[in-house]
Amino acid sequence: MDKIIIGKNIFWYRFEYQNKYLLYSTKGYFYIINDIILDSLILLSKNVNNIIIKDTINQKYNLNLSQSQLEDRLKTICGVFNK
Amino acid sequence: MNKKFRTPIYASVDITNKCNLNCIHCRNDKSKFIDVEYNKLDGILTELEEMEVFFLSIVGGEPFLYKDIDRLLIKLNNLNIPKITIVTNGTMINIKQIIKLNPHKIKFIISLDGPESIHNFIRGKNIYTDVLKSIKLLIDNHFSVAINYTIMKPNFKHIREIIEVAKKLKINKINFLKLFPVHSEIYSLMLSKEETEELYRTYDQYKNDNKIKLSFEKDYLDYPEYIDDDVCFSVGCRAGISQINILSNGDVVGCKLLPQIISGNIYKDRLIDIWNNDSAWELYRKIDENIKDDICKDCKYFSACRGGCRALSFYVNNDLYGKDPNCTIR
Numbered sequence: 542m543d544k545i546i547i548g549k550n551i552f553w554y555r556f557e558y559q560n561k562y563l564l565y566s567t568k569g570y571f572y573i574i575n576d577i578i579l580d581s582l583i584l585l586s587k588n589v590n591n592i593i594i595k596d597t598i599n600q601k602y603n604l605n606l607s608q609s610q611l612e613d614r615l616k617t618i619c620g621v622f623n624k
Numbered sequence: 625m626n627k628k629f630r631t632p633i634y635a636s637v638d639i640t641n642k643c644n645l646n647c648i649h650c651r652n653d654k655s656k657f658i659d660v661e662y663n664k665l666d667g668i669l670t671e672l673e674e675m676e677v678f679f680l681s682i683v684g685g686e687p688f689l690y691k692d693i694d695r696l697l698i699k700l701n702n703l704n705i706p707k708i709t710i711v712t713n714g715t716m717i718n719i720k721q722i723i724k725l726n727p728h729k730i731k732f733i734i735s736l737d738g739p740e741s742i743h744n745f746i747r748g749k750n751i752y753t754d755v756l757k758s759i760k761l762l763i764d765n766h767f768s769v770a771i772n773y774t775i776m777k778p779n780f781k782h783i784r785e786i787i788e789v790a791k792k793l794k795i796n797k798i799n800f801l802k803l804f805p806v807h808s809e810i811y812s813l814m815l816s817k818e819e820t821e822e823l824y825r826t827y828d829q830y831k832n833d834n835k836i837k838l839s840f841e842k843d844y845l846d847y848p849e850y851i852d853d854d855v856c857f858s859v860g861c862r863a864g865i866s867q868i869n870i871l872s873n874g875d876v877v878g879c880k881l882l883p884q885i886i887s888g889n890i891y892k893d894r895l896i897d898i899w900n901n902d903s904a905w906e907l908y909r910k911i912d913e914n915i916k917d918d919i920c921k922d923c924k925y926f927s928a929c930r931g932g933c934r935a936l937s938f939y940v941n942n943d944l945y946g947k948d949p950n951c952t953i954r
Binding site: 551553555556558563569 | 629633706
């Protein structure tokens with residue numbers, strides 16, 4: 542199992558099925574996330590700028606996600622995990 | 625979405641059913657004391673690691689009465705599982721064992737059911753002082769300690785006191801647990817609906833206290849059930865969906881409160897084969913379809929809670945798919 546560290550949070554993840562991953566925080570919360578969100582979280586953990594995260598994800602997955610769409614998703618996960 | 629996870633998120637192993645206490649709410653089968661054979665246990669722990677289980681709980685009986693506890697502690701120290709807890713009554717903890725453990729790896733959960741007189745009454749022995757000493761010993765050795773507080777009539781009015789004790793001891797978390805009426809003697813200890821609501825009101829005053837983390841089954845109602853198609857929570861009954869339990873006789877069950885519903889045995893089959901055998905878990909994996917309570921299905925929380933606790937329904941209503949008697953929504 543691999544882990545992602547964002548600030549004080551440690552998230553572990555494992556492949557689940559159909560490009561989905563199970564993300565677990567040592568604070569006790571779980572999410573099922575897709576590979577796009579996983580890649581975004583990994584970039585976030587490396588302190589990559591949000592604009593660069595958006596551009597990288599859009600290019601890799603041939604998407605047109607807006608900055609706020611992606612930020613909202615990441616904030617939701619990290620925000621809930623921070624409860 | 626798949627009904628079950630690829631492999632369990634949570635696994636608990638009852639390494640022994642031996643215990644040195646005689647608690648008033650005990651559901652342990654005391655007719656025959658059994659330890660899981662160490663070689664089998666070692667293999668099971670490795671298998672859980674390979675299955676990428678996130679959370680392993682070592683339980684009893686009293687785990688520190690397990691005949692091969694020293695070998696087990698060394699094994700736990702070296703397991704690549706993110707969260708490992710030992711659930712203990714706190715009376716048998718030994719400094720020689722503790723100092724061998726990695727406090728960043730292993731966490732402890734200790735049962736504490738109230739202030740001194742209440743705890744000693746519930747646990748059937750004068751052990752309160754020893755338990756507090758064990759907690760202090762663990763915290764002094766940098767271990768994370770949480771308390772399990774099983775809610776019942778003798779102690780539901782004392783949660784304020786235990787929160788204050790916990791804060792003084794620098795305990796990170798208190799888990800308030802439901803009492804399960806697995807045999808008739810326990811019925812008289814269960815809270816009425818009015819008492820449950822009173823308890824919730826007290827709990828709500830403390831739940832945002834930033835000096836200690838409190839958890840309660842009720843908490844799930846504060847969670848978002850589904851944020852969108854990709855992101856979700858899994859709460860409610862987790863038996864056979866994300867949770868597996870191994871009993872000291874080797875039986876594999878979805879819910880420890882329903883040990884009569886057996887999905888396999890570690891002495892006969894590999895754990896992963898048991899998990900993948902859907903027919904062995906059918907009673908749990910088809911809960912959503914089989915819930916009989918129509919009001920429940922209309923509830924906005926149903927997708928998250930899946931009808932609440934099936935064990936409670938089974939023992940109170942004699943129906944695995946009936947109403948959860950602890951639900952305060954309906």
